[in-house]
Amino acid sequence: MIKHVLLAPFFCLLAALPAFAQYSGSPYTGSPVQFPGAIYAANFDNGGEGVAYHDTDWINWGGQYRDTGVDIEPSSEGGYDIGWFDAGEWLNYTVNVASAGTYTITVHVASPSGASLHVGFNGPSSVWQQVWVPGSGGWQNWIDVTFTATLGAGVQQVTLYSDGGGLNVEWLAATGGSRATGTGSGDGTVLPVAEWNIEIDDNSEWHARVAMDNLLASGPRPEVIVIVEAYAGWFGTYIDELQSQTGQQWYGAFATHCASGDWNGSGCNNSWYQGIGIFSTHPITDSSSRFFPYPDCWTSARAGLRAQIDLNGLPVQVFATHLQTGGCSNDAQSRYTSMQDLKSWAGNYSAPQLAAGDFNADPDQIDSSSGMSPYFVDSWSVAGTGSRFTAFVPNPTMKLDYWFSDASGRATAQTSVVNTSTGWVSDHMPLQATFLVK
Numbered sequence: 001m002i003k004h005v006l007l008a009p010f011f012c013l014l015a016a017l018p019a020f021a022q023y024s025g026s027p028y029t030g031s032p033v034q035f036p037g038a039i040y041a042a043n044f045d046n047g048g049e050g051v052a053y054h055d056t057d058w059i060n061w062g063g064q065y066r067d068t069g070v071d072i073e074p075s076s077e078g079g080y081d082i083g084w085f086d087a088g089e090w091l092n093y094t095v096n097v098a099s100a101g102t103y104t105i106t107v108h109v110a111s112p113s114g115a116s117l118h119v120g121f122n123g124p125s126s127v128w129q130q131v132w133v134p135g136s137g138g139w140q141n142w143i144d145v146t147f148t149a150t151l152g153a154g155v156q157q158v159t160l161y162s163d164g165g166g167l168n169v170e171w172l173a174a175t176g177g178s179r180a181t182g183t184g185s186g187d188g189t190v191l192p193v194a195e196w197n198i199e200i201d202d203n204s205e206w207h208a209r210v211a212m213d214n215l216l217a218s219g220p221r222p223e224v225i226v227i228v229e230a231y232a233g234w235f236g237t238y239i240d241e242l243q244s245q246t247g248q249q250w251y252g253a254f255a256t257h258c259a260s261g262d263w264n265g266s267g268c269n270n271s272w273y274q275g276i277g278i279f280s281t282h283p284i285t286d287s288s289s290r291f292f293p294y295p296d297c298w299t300s301a302r303a304g305l306r307a308q309i310d311l312n313g314l315p316v317q318v319f320a321t322h323l324q325t326g327g328c329s330n331d332a333q334s335r336y337t338s339m340q341d342l343k344s345w346a347g348n349y350s351a352p353q354l355a356a357g358d359f360n361a362d363p364d365q366i367d368s369s370s371g372m373s374p375y376f377v378d379s380w381s382v383a384g385t386g387s388r389f390t391a392f393v394p395n396p397t398m399k400l401d402y403w404f405s406d407a408s409g410r411a412t413a414q415t416s417v418v419n420t421s422t423g424w425v426s427d428h429m430p431l432q433a434t435f436l437v438k
């Protein structure tokens with residue numbers, strides 16, 4: 001049943017809205033969120049009550065994430081959502097719309113018995129849209145509601161305004177607009193990449209080197225490589241083999257998972273031998289890692305790794321991970337929660353962004369809003385050809401490995417191909433892709 005909530009008189013809405021002409025709030029992460037893209041509701045602007053948000057009291061009733069009057073609680077999907085979003089409360093977000101155009105706006109919400117909110121874009125867009133939310137059956141039963149909006153280009157504020165309470169909000173995304181088409185020279189840089197689960201079973205130096213040789217052997221030769229089921233102890237060997245085979249300098253970053261039983265609630269008690277690596281012929285100018293502490297048969301926390309590469313002066317964020325599997329716990333939920341953490345983490349960095357790894361699930365889970373959508377777009381869905389299955393050798397029947405680009409359109413997949421020529425080096429096959437990056 002849809003519950004329609006009475007609106008406050010319009011003059012009250014006007015009185016409640018922030019004065020954008022003198023807007024003194026600032027983006028939570030320090031820079032505007034790039035649209036098309038996604039904003040997390042808990043990442044409302046800095047600037048305080050009456051500027052960046054309005055909340056009816058100064059207590060954060062969820063007690064999470066930020067120390068303001070806005071009520072933030074943990075989401076069942078991982079990350080956080082806005083709860084206690086009472087009538088007349090609002091939140092502002094500073095975004096930068098890449099180009100004027102028609103966008104699909106998606107709001108990710110939960111409402112036990114239905115509600116409505118207004119979504120606004122000020123400045124060059126002048127959008128003030130009422131959105132009806134059907135009952136989803138619970139405060140943590142998440143659904144998407146969408147509408148179409150014509151947005152002007154440039155920096156502006158998005159406002160979420162609660163008409164009558166009765167809903168929680170987790171994120172808002174803008175998709176569509178003018179995506180890159182990938183035509184013409186000078187219209188960006190083509191970046192060849194490869195991802196491979198090289199299989200941890202063989203710990204020999206020979207295996208480490210032949211895996212790198214296989215990645216380099218096919219064309220176009222990758223300039224960014226992500227490997228999973230890799231040995232921390234062979235990190236220098238991977239780079240040595242890449243450099244000796246290409247005559248080029250390679251840069252690398254590595255992060256290890258946390259072995260089963262070693263997660264202490266806030267960190268990993270021991271460094272493990274198995275992890276993920278990012279290697280690049282373009283300088284890695286910054287890197288970081290984090291854990292997704294949701295257990296499976298082999299690990300108590302999976303690693304996420306980020307490397308910022310300098311692509312001829314353009315910073316490109318590359319994310320890598322290897323998600324849970326094995327059937328010892330609810331692996332699908334562990335993966336979903338990990339992907340929410342990954343998307344939330346990526347939201348702190350500028351576009352263009354790429355993400356790769358063995359996600360241990362088929363596209364019906366990965367290419368959903370509980371998975372990597374709408375923030376990331378699977379290269380396969382854009383440009384895939386040939387067999388898409390990456391596991392298991394010799395007769396793969398599953399697509400477990402992925403290359404994604406973020407939804408901003410700053411990186412667009414040109415090709416996405418499974419390399420079937422690697423024989424018995426691993427039980428997986430490499431996934432190669434090219435992106436047009438600008």
Ligand SMILES: [Ca+2]
Pocket residue numbers: 055056057058059060061069070071084
């Ligand atoms: Ca409050």
Ligand SMILES: [Ca+2]
Pocket residue numbers: 055056057069070071083084085086089
């Ligand atoms: Ca509130």
